[in-house]
Amino acid sequence: MTEPHPPAALRVLSYNVHRWGDDREALARVVRACAPDVMLVQEAPTWWGTRRKRRAMAATFGLRYIAASARNAVLVADSIDLVQPLHWRIWRPFVRRRLRFIATQLPGGAVGGRVTVGSAQVALVVCHLGLHLLGRQHELDQVLRGCRSFGTPFLLVGDLNETPDGPVWKRLAEEGLVDLGADAGPTFSSSDPQRRIDGALLTPGVRGRVLPIPASVAGDLPKASDHLPLLIELHL
Numbered sequence: 178m179t180e181p182h183p184p185a186a187l188r189v190l191s192y193n194v195h196r197w198g199d200d201r202e203a204l205a206r207v208v209r210a211c212a213p214d215v216m217l218v219q220e221a222p223t224w225w226g227t228r229r230k231r232r233a234m235a236a237t238f239g240l241r242y243i244a245a246s247a248r249n250a251v252l253v254a255d256s257i258d259l260v261q262p263l264h265w266r267i268w269r270p271f272v273r274r275r276l277r278f279i280a281t282q283l284p285g286g287a288v289g290g291r292v293t294v295g296s297a298q299v300a301l302v303v304c305h306l307g308l309h310l311l312g313r314q315h316e317l318d319q320v321l322r323g324c325r326s327f328g329t330p331f332l333l334v335g336d337l338n339e340t341p342d343g344p345v346w347k348r349l350a351e352e353g354l355v356d357l358g359a360d361a362g363p364t365f366s367s368s369d370p371q372r373r374i375d376g377a378l379l380t381p382g383v384r385g386r387v388l389p390i391p392a393s394v395a396g397d398l399p400k401a402s403d404h405l406p407l408l409i410e411l412h413l
Contacts, residue, residue: 183293184256187411188212188388189301191334191377193219193404196248197234203394204401208238210391211408214257215292216240217303219336219404221250247286249303249335259301262290265323267304267316287320287335291327297413299383300327304335306345313338313345321352330380332411336404337376346376354378358407361387368399377407384412 190213194204208216216238222230228242231250235242240252246264253259267285289302304320306313324331333354339345341356350356357377363370379385388408390398398405 183295184214185295185412187292187294187299188214189332189334189409189411190216190406191219191303191375191409192216192406193305193336193375193402194221194234195402195404196220197222197230199402200397200400201234201237203397205237206397207390207394207401207406208240210394211406213240213408214254215259215301216252217301217334218250218252219303219305220248221245223248244288244290245286246288247305249286249288249305251288251290251301251303257292259290259292261327262288263323263326264288265319267319285316287323289323289327289331291329294411294413298329299411299413300324300329300331302327302331302333304333306335306338308338310339310344313343314348317345317348330383330413332380332383332385332409333376333378334407334409335376336374338374340372340374349376349378353381355381355385357385357387357409361407364405364407366403367401367405368403370405375404375407377409379411386410 190211232242235252243251244262287304291298302324363373364375
């Protein structure tokens with residue numbers, strides 16, 4: 178029996194699934210139509226029975242739950258071997274203040290792992306940055322340290338909670354990362370897309386592009402989540 182060869186191209190789906198709290202059947206149709214090898218989830222279900230919920234969600238997509246941190250999770254297809262899964266918490270203040278507005282913030286985190294594409298390895302990392310402008314920049318420093326710890330080229334995806342004219346995107350460009358979604362259009366909200374706040378950033382040396390979401394599930398997108406997904410194809 179011969180060992181399976183690593184794929185020459187990898188399909189990665191980045192998706193804020195809104196806590197798996199909208200139309201679950203519509204969401205499953207969108208994910209299955211995208212046919213990802215790896216799915217990088219933001220706002221995965223949490224609270225009571227967190228791991229059970231995430232495994233159940235992954236099963237509806239035909240994927241396996243691998244690892245998570247805070248509300249981020251990694252799911253993979255049966256044919257994919259994700260190694261060295263790492264997850265780390267992102268420090269952010271519990272209370273967020275702006276002028277007279279005071280709100281609490283949920284803990285942050287990032288999670289990722291290495292996969293083999295062709296003859297090389299690449300790390301896949303997902304994060305969800307917070308709502309505070311200065312806080313996001315501090316969180317990004319922590320995310321990038323984790324990305325570099327893999328010692329390989331990496332793809333960083335996530336809900337950045339900021340449009341591309343903001344300081345987080347500027348910092349990512351200064352790091353030399355390529356913005357794969359520059360021409361992909363707005364990602365929020367799914368019912369009336371006006372802002373691009375979801376990113377897919379790739380280190381040089383890896384070829385990647387954002388693919389269109391299959392037209393067959395266009396009607397499911399507003400029902401599945403409040404964000405639109407990013408479907409990325411990687412080549413090495």
